[in-house]
Amino acid sequence: MTTRTLATTVLFMLLASLTLTACGRQGEPLRPSVARAEAAKQAGVKDSTDQDIEVEDRRFVLDPLLD
Numbered sequence: 001m002t003t004r005t006l007a008t009t010v011l012f013m014l015l016a017s018l019t020l021t022a023c024g025r026q027g028e029p030l031r032p033s034v035a036r037a038e039a040a041k042q043a044g045v046k047d048s049t050d051q052d053i054e055v056e057d058r059r060f061v062l063d064p065l066l067d
Contacts, residue, residue: 029066 030038 031066
């Protein structure tokens with residue numbers, strides 16, 4: 001093998017391994033408010049999301065990605 005062929009092979013193997021490792025999913029994506037509440041619950045800190053705050057429910061442009 002020449003140096004160029006070896007370098008090309010290593011480069012393609014590196015790119016393939018990076019691509020395959022990025023395909024895995026850790027879990028369902030959480031909305032930021034839910035993630036914040038869960039993090040506060042695990043830390044044992046009272047979070048402001050525990051309070052009942054009336055807010056108009058509006059759809060965000062990227063909400064379909066989370067549903």
